[in-house]
Amino acid sequence: MLEACSLTCSKRDRTLFEGLSLAVNAGELLYLRGPNGAGKTSLLRILTGLSTPDAGSVLYNGADIADDKFIFHRDLFYLGHKSGTNGSLSALDNLAFWLAQHRVTASTQTLYDVLEKVGLVGLEDVPVRYLSAGQQRRVALSRLWLKPAKVWILDEPFTALDVKGVQMLEASMKEHVANGGMIITTSHQPLSDIAGSHRTFDLEYRF
Incomplete structure (x- = not known):
């Protein structure tokens, strides 16, 4: 509770x-x-x-x-109204950095699987600032499936x-x-x- x-x-x-x-x-x-x-x-x-x-x-x-x-x-998993991503980093690097901050372990394959789930395959190495607002939101939401x-x-x-x-x-x-x-x-x-x-x-x- x-x-x-x-x-x-x-x-x-x-x-x-x-x-x-x-x-x-x-x-x-x-x-x-x-x-x-x-x-x-x-x-x-x-x-x-x-x-x-x-x-x-x-x-x-x-x-x-x-x-x-x-x-x-x-x-706890908290998602603020802002995406909380680093525009200079790729989606993949943003997730890896977030995992390290939260002391959560996930394989590189798991990261790719989650990015595929949210429709970002092919964009995983693109700096987040070049993604659309919806795609940046999907990067942030990817964390839902990485932390239990x-x-x-x-x-x-x-x-x-x-x-x-x-x-x-x-x-x-x-x-x-x-x-x-x-x-x-x-x-x-x-x-x-x-x-x-x-x-x-x-x-x-x-x-």
Whole structure:
């Protein structure tokens, strides 16, 4: 279980949310909705441990992630609304560098297999800056199939994807939840058909 307990977050003298609590269990998808500026990305960053709340705590399996992030981060895959790739490196080199950062081992053949899965065969050695926005997003999404994470936190994961890319990601999200994984995501893509067991959490813009 991943729990947010009475979280408060302020930015530039404006309170985005306060006293916010939620919980996600194995086999569930939580769809986080709200207008621009409501604090969706800020909340996701707090849930990953990348940002610190003004008040409250985040628990993973009952333990505060602030006390020891290692176990949680070992089980976490986070995709920000930006691709988080180095434009000077190829897709292959970007993935190899990311794996080293996260202490995940994968063979070169596995990298090629994943890049084939996301439709980037023939482009694996091209610097990422020369790829389209959708192709760059596919490079970022390739990491999903390289790290055996239980918790997926995804910020607008469908951004720049074409119909085939959306279908591929939807299928992976369904499979992850069906296998007992947890997903927290923001999206402009309707999620009614993505997972049978999903809930919606709405954030309101606070003036």
